[in-house]
Amino acid sequence: MITIKEIAERANVSRTTVSRVLNKSGYVSEEARKRVQKVIEETGYVPSEHAKSLRTKKTNVIGVVLPKISTETSNRLVKGMDEIFAKEGYQILLANTNLEPEKEIEYLRLLKSRHVDGIILSATTINPSLVEEIYNLNIPFVAVGQSISGLTNVILDDYQATKDMVDFLIQKGHKQIAFIGVDERDRAVGYLRKAGYLDAMRENNLAVESTWVQKGEFNVESGFECMSQILGTSEKQPTAVLAVTDRLAIGALQRIKESGLSIPEDISLAGMGASEFSRYVTPALTTIDFSIEKAGREAAALILRKIGGENDHGMNITIPYRLIERASVQ
Amino acid sequence: MITIKEIAERANVSRTTVSRVLNKSGYVSEEARKRVQKVIEETGYVPSEHAKSLRTKKTNVIGVVLPKISTETSNRLVKGMDEIFAKEGYQILLANTNLEPEKEIEYLRLLKSRHVDGIILSATTINPSLVEEIYNLNIPFVAVGQSISGLTNVILDDYQATKDMVDFLIQKGHKQIAFIGVDERDRAVGYLRKAGYLDAMRENNLAVESTWVQKGEFNVESGFECMSQILGTSEKQPTAVLAVTDRLAIGALQRIKESGLSIPEDISLAGMGASEFSRYVTPALTTIDFSIEKAGREAAALILRKIGGENDHGMNITIPYRLIERASVQ
DNA sequence: CTGAAAGCGCTTACAG
């Protein structure tokens, strides 16, 4: 690999001068600049970012820790962040924890050792040792999806969005509403969305049969099975079902169809997340758009400001959501 | 940021010794090791990868250049790669060109300057100056999706897969088969898939009406419009339609339904790509599974071997595909 | 306008 030393020798100047033309800093005579640029052209020399950042303490790399690499949410988040980062000359170093909690701490340290300028964490479950690690990290940090106290958080209003959706169903005349959730250790999707559902039901004086509340996982098959449970074990059949993700909702949709019931005539169905394909299933799915890309953009903008030295003292930004009404609810 | 120097001082040893316990290399007395480890624990010291790789010329980072960050194909590719890389302690540095060709060269240089150990490029359109740049890069390199001569390529058999799908439709009794493609500058998805379609038709002595061959873009709406063209302008209506991506196929599906025709009774429909939701539309979509994750794993494995010093002299690996038969074709 | 020299935080022959 060719270095600044070789460029300097070939152009008959010092390394200092080469550095100056590279960074367009300080004075360099037109003549010297020409010679250096010519040699750089000829050799295809590219300065080493490592050596540079060893001095400058700046890498222009942001570490992004994802719970799962291949979900639509992760993708849209990364897409939103990249929109901002690309403009500012930052790149993303990916760290996929694959839902293994030990990996989070491991990757946080790894990213630190790589001297990323900042870290964005898309959090699902958070435990005290993780939070402790984050505090000690001492690197600009933003959490997305969960609120960690004392840190800067970009959050989705999981609780209120779910409540709104249930209220919407109630307004449509439904009184028997089932719920397909996920493990409550996932505070946002599991705990808060369930709380939103339960509170909305309670505030409207609607009873909740225990079989109406199912716990699934983040995939279509699980939605199918949860729906089987609801259909197979409930004394009173629900007239509407809310699933906390579109994937779960689509699984439920398959199951409802297979049992010969129609949507929305027999059962109304709603999802959450506004995944791309939620509008292309039949019937199109009523869902919540959480504006994940926007969350990504906000997180990126925030971390850039922190890197720029701004101290926001642990502010929270809540991304607005909207309810998308489609044919699956009547 | 705390450095090896400080650890050495606190533990009352030399930096050399600290380095040795860090890397578990050379001899260190049990006593010294204990002292050093204790100090590391206490301080939360993490060695700088930059300084390290400045010496060792190794970063354990692979640059991945993607044409678009938020497509299912990109995601599955990255997922496959990450499965392999995570095991071997490598991380992915993302570069999203957003389909802007100038960005490819720019990012290639940037990745080189960051001393990534290797680069994987998911290529769509390739132009001579890009290829030239790649040759000059002099870094372990693997291309996915397109075959670039002289390089190591992981390719999908776009031509044969499309031909197989058309043959399958013909075998089902179809003679009037329409085709929704994309710009042929995209060699794999645009050019080769179209060639597969045309050759299959010709070899079976089937005429192709010019209005049956439409060119769209990579989204659902475009499939909808292409289908409108086919339905609105063809003298003979096709009895089957093949779209080169599932997204295009789903757009076509919407359009066919809107015109009051049924699938597959009136028109059979096939897509390509086996996107997650292709099975959840109604009717479920017949499609080609290209095993993108596997392509990602193969690409990752290949680049690791190249990094390990193996010279494969520009080998090509073709990933097997399979046709998934579902309800949308009869 | 230019360059010698120090320093960023590591690793690694080399000598003891």
Place this chain on the structure above:
DNA sequence: CTGAAAGCGCTTACAG
């Protein structure tokens, strides 16, 4: 078993 010193490829006061 241990450490002094050189060196990786840059940048940046400082001096001229």
